[in-house]
Amino acid sequence: MNLGVNTEIALTHIFTRKKQTLVAAMGVTIGISLYIFSDSLIKGFTQYSRVEMFKTIPHVRVFKEDELSQPLFAATDTHSVVLISNPKITTLTKSIVNPYLLLDQLKQHDYVSSAAPQVNVDLFYNNGRSQVKGLGAGVNILEADAMFNIQSTMLAGSLQALASNLNAIIIGKGVAEKLNLDLADNLSITSALGVRKVMKVVGIFSTGNKATDESKSYLNIATAQQLLQVGPDYITELYLSVDDPDRSLEYAQQLQAITNYKVEDWQTSNADTLASDRIRSVMNTSVAFAIMMVAAFGIYNILNMTITQKLNDIAILKATGFSGKDIVRIFVLEAFIMGVLGTAMGLSAGALLVNILSKVYVGPPIGYFPIYYRLDVFAVGAIFGMFTSLGAGYLPARKAARVDPVEIFRK
Known part of the structure; x- marks a missing residue:
């Protein structure tokens, strides 16, 4: 050749x-x-x-941001200075007004693959004299599973059992170990407002994150509202999944134009x-x-x-x-x-x-x-x-x- x-x-x-x-x-x-x-x-x-x-955080989160107290009067000219002594948070409620209407508007965007409401409630888990501080996520468990793939973290129990029972709770592995709980055990929970309920453990999950597993639980969204003594329209956060997580910042900026509530993407909240x-x-x-x-x-x-x-x-x-x-x-x-x-x-x-x-x-x-x-x-x-x-x-x-x-x- x-x-x-x-x-x-x-x-x-x-x-x-x-x-x-x-x-x-x-x-x-x-x-x-x-x-x-x-x-x-x-x-x-x-x-x-x-x-x-993404098993625990959404691509985009819509919530009501805390507001600080404002001056009682505005400066009259550029040489005047208005001071506030010891400014305080003035937010009276964390609830989103007309949350389901806003949820429908958000779902109309092509890049939003799924959206779901959530009610967060600070809790104390009690078993006898043992007590653990935690956070309850009030969700529609099937919608939350579609967004966070909760089923993949389940060690025992069933998601469907939570969907059909207002007195059911799914707890993290760390909570179960600290309070010596297993499936079908009863768990007493107390909200920050003092509302007390006895729940049945229908599932145990493990995300691999120690802090999450030792504090988080999933409740029916109506149960979370009862613990906060609020009505069925009380929603603290809206969670969105988008088709391209790497473009979440761009999508959040677009969604911010349709609401006055804070729209935050996962890239901003996890910048570090x-x-x-x-x-x-x-x-x-x-x-x-x-x-x-x-x-x-x-x-x-x-x-x-x-x-x-x-x-x-x-x-x-x-x-x-x-x-x-x-x-x-x-x-x-x-x-x-x-x-x-x-x-x-x-x-x-x-x-x-x-x-x-x-x-x-x-x-x-x-x-x-x-x-x-x-x-x-x-x-x-x-x-x-x-x-x-x-x-x-x-x-x-x-x-x-x-x-x-x-x-x-x-x-």
Whole structure:
């Protein structure tokens, strides 16, 4: 098969210097494999944390924000200053006015996949002389399950039992352990207003979040309203799920235009978590970039040394009619071959590392290590490897193209 003179010369250089070629390719291999492994690990943990996060928080939340006391009179001019001594919260009720009308308006937007009302109530769980402070979420349990996938967190019991019983309660694993409760046991709860009810435990859940499992419970929404001594239209929050959680901020800004209540997306309320994810991603990319730069310098040094050793050969090629572009093609092709070898081995090694770690069991609630094959990570790794390889090969290739055969022959 006729590969062309330029290709044959490049292959000759590659195969006559196998060890140097392998060393250069191994630098690319290490860089790509570590990038794939670490980026898959970071994205795996991010995906896992998102899934766990959305088991307890909505994509978008609508609620009544606390209001602070305002000045009794306004400043008359720009030189006047109005002071408030010890401003206080003046919010009289947390309830949303006409909540179901607002809920219907929110559901009309195409990007809202589901929406549900919720009534939060501060509780004390009592069993004998033992008492635990917690938060009861008054919900329509089937709607809440569609939004938060509560069923996946259930250790025992049934969601349907809560839907059909106003005196039923589903409690967190931590609450059950602290109060020594099991299914079908009775649990006395007391609201912050002093309303007391005896509930039957029909379910126990575990989200894997210790603080949540030791405080949260699910009640029928009508039961939560009874504990607060309010009517059936008393709703404290509206929870929304959207089709693209990463665009929650954009959607929240659009929804804010139709209501005076606070519309908050999960990205805003969890800005510290997202900042940590971005920092880890930047650190991972920086480490991979540093490794790839080392690999690129390896390729550069090998090709530069090859050019130095083969100045006579290059002079002869140019004297026999090879142009500067031909010389550039030869050495860039050598860098390309090294890059292909290193990239192929790097992708294989990265896939092997991901496969090994994905089979490591770390225990509940995580289960197996949250690392997954991601096509975008492998694609970026391959592009990264080839780009640095070609860049490292082009610089010495240009040096070879500028060789003056007359000067070489004189020496």
